Amino acid sequence: MRRRLSVVLPPLVVALGALLAWESVVRVFQVPRFILPAPSVIAEAAWADRERLLAGAAQTAMASGGGFLLAVAIGVAAGSVLGSSRLLQRGFYPLALLFQMVPLVAIAPLLVIWLGYGLRSTTAAACIVSVFPVLASTLDGMRGTDPGLREIFGIHRAGRVARWWKLELPASIPSIVTGSRVAAGLAVIGAVVGEFVSGYAGQTAPLGIVVTSSMREARTDLVFAAVALSACVGFALFGMTSAAGWLLLRRWHASAD
Amino acid sequence: MVIDASIGGLGVQVQQAGVRLGGVAALGSASVCVASGEMLVVVGDSGGGKTTLLRAIGGLVPLSTGSIRFTQADGSAVSPGPRDIGFCFQEGRLLPWRSVLANVALPLELEGVTRGERLDAARAMLERMRLEGVERRMPAQLSGGMRMRVAMARALVTRPRLLLLDEPFGALDEVTRLALDEELRGLVAATGATAILVTHSIQEAVSLADRVLVLRGRPGVSQVPIPISLPSRDEDGRMSLEFASLCALVQHALRGGHA
Numbered sequence: 001m002r003r004r005l006s007v008v009l010p011p012l013v014v015a016l017g018a019l020l021a022w023e024s025v026v027r028v029f030q031v032p033r034f035i036l037p038a039p040s041v042i043a044e045a046a047w048a049d050r051e052r053l054l055a056g057a058a059q060t061a062m063a064s065g066g067g068f069l070l071a072v073a074i075g076v077a078a079g080s081v082l083g084s085s086r087l088l089q090r091g092f093y094p095l096a097l098l099f100q101m102v103p104l105v106a107i108a109p110l111l112v113i114w115l116g117y118g119l120r121s122t123t124a125a126a127c128i129v130s131v132f133p134v135l136a137s138t139l140d141g142m143r144g145t146d147p148g149l150r151e152i153f154g155i156h157r158a159g160r161v162a163r164w165w166k167l168e169l170p171a172s173i174p175s176i177v178t179g180s181r182v183a184a185g186l187a188v189i190g191a192v193v194g195e196f197v198s199g200y201a202g203q204t205a206p207l208g209i210v211v212t213s214s215m216r217e218a219r220t221d222l223v224f225a226a227v228a229l230s231a232c233v234g235f236a237l238f239g240m241t242s243a244a245g246w247l248l249l250r251r252w253h254a255s256a257d
Numbered sequence: 258m259v260i261d262a263s264i265g266g267l268g269v270q271v272q273q274a275g276v277r278l279g280g281v282a283a284l285g286s287a288s289v290c291v292a293s294g295e296m297l298v299v300v301g302d303s304g305g306g307k308t309t310l311l312r313a314i315g316g317l318v319p320l321s322t323g324s325i326r327f328t329q330a331d332g333s334a335v336s337p338g339p340r341d342i343g344f345c346f347q348e349g350r351l352l353p354w355r356s357v358l359a360n361v362a363l364p365l366e367l368e369g370v371t372r373g374e375r376l377d378a379a380r381a382m383l384e385r386m387r388l389e390g391v392e393r394r395m396p397a398q399l400s401g402g403m404r405m406r407v408a409m410a411r412a413l414v415t416r417p418r419l420l421l422l423d424e425p426f427g428a429l430d431e432v433t434r435l436a437l438d439e440e441l442r443g444l445v446a447a448t449g450a451t452a453i454l455v456t457h458s459i460q461e462a463v464s465l466a467d468r469v470l471v472l473r474g475r476p477g478v479s480q481v482p483i484p485i486s487l488p489s490r491d492e493d494g495r496m497s498l499e500f501a502s503l504c505a506l507v508q509h510a511l512r513g514g515h516a
Contacts, residue, residue: 148350156367170354252353
């Protein structure tokens, strides 16, 4: 109990302190609310608009969660294939790197052309920005598989698939988990940026659209509320990824302690 | 202890075997005939090619000169399959994400043995090594000595006819090592398998071996094998005069004197 408190308490105290400081700075210097609204004002606006905001957060969560899962699946699959052959790795790795280098805002219009407005485009955007860390960490894990363990599999003439499933993939899990944690945060960023460009389809506006439309209406308080909610989505995704990693590794890997 | 010496150990004929790795001579020249069921211990300077010789016998590195042949107990030539040779490496090399039981069953699993059969075989092997209590543990939860015994169980689970051990207890403390040495000798004798063990400890070599093969120099060249006959190999035996003089003999061969 005492230990748990020492884990939970410090970040809570820091967060509360920061909010208090923010509130008092805005009040003392009478900062106009369209430039920097006080936390209390943001909370009030968020409560008043809660239905629209929560519906938007659900949309964004779907896009980032879906995109993230897709990225993990594609990243692990592609990383495994590239990791199995030096030739394939040389040929395709620069291409994968290119994916990481092209700015998402620049490809988002293409996504609209190919996939239309709405969830499909934003999911794709989330996937595109988060796939590379998973791919790279899978590749690292595969390459870093203990040669001594490889030799055991060689002695017993294990096939390509058995090697991957029983040796390389489990050996890569620690690094895949690390890569996926990075990817979880990126997926939310990707989804929101994607929504700026291609988010609007139908009645429920995702958080990215809430941000842009509130900005046009000078509702800075709602912009902040939407940003805070998207951060919550990110935290949730990160937390779930960490929990999944812990479950996978707790029995054998030091990183899960 | 159940005795199943029915299969018989493999004989190994090594003739002027030399190995070059990446253009560097890793093993100069080694010749030895290991009889079926014999326990041969290889000692030598570090970097002299002890491990390389063992790996060459196991088919893990190719020979650049000489030959290695295998024979049945009756003398006829044979080429061993992957189940005939059991390896035990210094680091144990257990899969950290698998339980002890699943680790011991791994060789059979990779050979395509059905789940029920391989788990039974693994359990039987663990029981035989008095490891029943730890079958659900993970390797990280075991002591170094325990881990090596699990590695030994894994090496034995395919009922190999030739056991190759590369400094299996080199990382352990003296007391644990001596206990495991005694256990190993009993186990190998009971299975009837031939065993070749590499060590850097002369005492360990003399207390384990039927014969000791000395590799001298860098790259190593094998000397005439030294037969070890001791009235007993327990703690008292290791205190005896015979033991001390055999150690001196091995030491002498290692340092290049004329025995």
